[in-house]
Amino acid sequence: MMNKHVLLCSLGLSIALHAPASRAQTSAETPGAAEAEALTDKARQLYDEGLAALNQSRWAEAHASFLAAWRIKRHYQIASNLGVAELRLGKYRDAAEHLSWYLREAPATRVTQRQRAEVLLKEALAKVASITVKTEPEGAEVTVDGAEMGRTPLALPVFLEPGQHMIQVELDGYKPAQERIEPKAGDVVGMKLYLMRRDAEAPAAAGAPGTTGPRAASEPGPAGTTGPRVASEPGPATPPETTVVPPAERSWVPAIVLGAASVVGLGVGVGMTMASNNANDEARAQSRSIQGAGGQCIEPSTAFTVRCAELNRLGAKADGLGDAAFGSYVASGVSALAALTYALWPRRAATNSTEVSVLPNVDLHGSGIIVVGAW
Template sequence: MRRSLHTSIPAVLLLLSSPAPAVAAPLPRRPPPTGPEREMLDEAKRLLDEGRLADARDIHLTLWGLTKSASDAFRVGMLSFRLHDFERAAEFLSIYFDMVGTPDAPKIWVPPGFKESYALARANFAEARRHVGALDVRMSEAGAAVLVDGRQVGVSPLSRPVYVAPGQHRVSGQLAGAQREAVAAVDAGGERTVWLTFPRARAEAPAHPPVSKVVSRPVAAPPPSTRSPALRWWTVGVLATTSAALATVGALSVLEANDAAEERDRALARAQWDVFHCRPGLPACDAYADADGRTKTFRALSVGAFVGAGLSAGGAVAAGFLLAPQAKVRVGTVGTAPGVGLSFSW
């Protein structure tokens, strides 16, 4: 009895010290649908039960734009196949295959019955390929927008072919303002590779430019001007002074007009107190008429002064720009250091 106990202790220690078997990481799984997504799924199921396949597919296309999930790609591809839209069926079923992998090596979590649905999708994809052609579009540069018949289908490099109807198609690529285009014909069930080559960027300038080479580039190329700086500043100064003087006259005229208006109102009150009807010869009536005339005169004078001040100020600004000095920029290098020179001429 004691011997058997001693022999079992090393076995237990060996089991405890042996590493535990590795647990495979769980495959990624689609998050549960949100409230609006669940409502869209229920609506698509209702439309499918009513036989409205196109409407149900449109809902799944919208969901695909929101979720980019394999299940929505599968539904769009299968419904497109039932609608005989073989181009879209081949496109979305190929996306579905890329996302899920295979039954033996799935890339994401798959529900029970995945093997049967995968086999049906493969059969539908093979049948759809019998009706459409495939364009394998390749660009010499990455990041170019790829268009087929004017519709953008992706950005280079494309991960899968573009499925199109049999016949000729216009394939183009756009990159940094450059565009390349080709016409390719493909038969039903066939495949065609289309290469588009973009010009490479020009080689950069040498690291060490020639010593003491200076390039002069004038900003503007009018003939040399004979304007005098004194003329420019005199013109601007006169217009600015005129504007300030007219603004002052306008302000004083406003004050005088207000005083005359108050005096007119007081004279009118006195005239109404003396007689019911004002007539010439009465002092109050004459004072009212004089104050009323001065009020109108100073108000008109203030309006004209302010308008003249604004015009003079605008003329000063225009003269400053029109009579501005001409600038010349010199860009080059002296020794090994680049330099920029700026000079003015009148």
């Protein structure tokens, strides 16, 4: 599937900040007076340095300044810009963590900024695994590859790079528990680890020592045999003669119709995919044109309003065509499976003739087939 509106978000360099008064509508947001008072002087200085670097696309310098400010003061505006810099540097795990922190702490009134953060977080989550760790009982210390994550219940999921990781939980009075996992990029996993008290008794053995289950009793057979004696029973009475109706000759018309519908759905899917790719190419070209002219579409100036609206239209068109292509592929697969099932299904005795009607149903918002008949 196509990434929805990723182009729109990649044009902006920040999700939560307005520009200083000397610069109107940039990709960063300067805290208000009340928020600025909450930051220490040193954190504010580092934050301002990070903004300057961010607005000039100096990602490494911006990341260093924001990270230093973050270590002094954990503020949602610092988290948002730190996450943006990390995303641009390919630090997807860290970006997912700080953007998630922003969404948890930012006021609900920042509707637009939160929406942009959600789009950027989705981009980061496609590159990492999101693990929700729970324990029974709660309050256990969670470590991942030896690094402390906090105590359960954790406020946020644990974000991991693809590959092997060891998750361990410890709680006073309980035996430690651990789990080795190997998630892939984009995985969303929930896990719960159960801790046993150190003084818990081992469960009692199910059977007596030296036994593995009840003994099977058998009755000895007659001399010269090796197995138990089996009593013979009189055979069943001869059943009355019956007339067997041979299976009706199969009609291949439904299989042919379903196969044809599968081919049509496949063709429509390919066509929609090509059209969606073309729309994406146009959107990328429009995005490069806007960036080349010094514009952005997160909070566009008047000069770029029309061009950003066209970019939105192209993105929506690409998404719609992509959805239609996916629906066509699904309809093609369903038709092919139905044709195969009909061909291999056992024939029944002669009954009324088979009648099947297959009606394709494809439009821009999806596709499918309608099968009506009687077997």
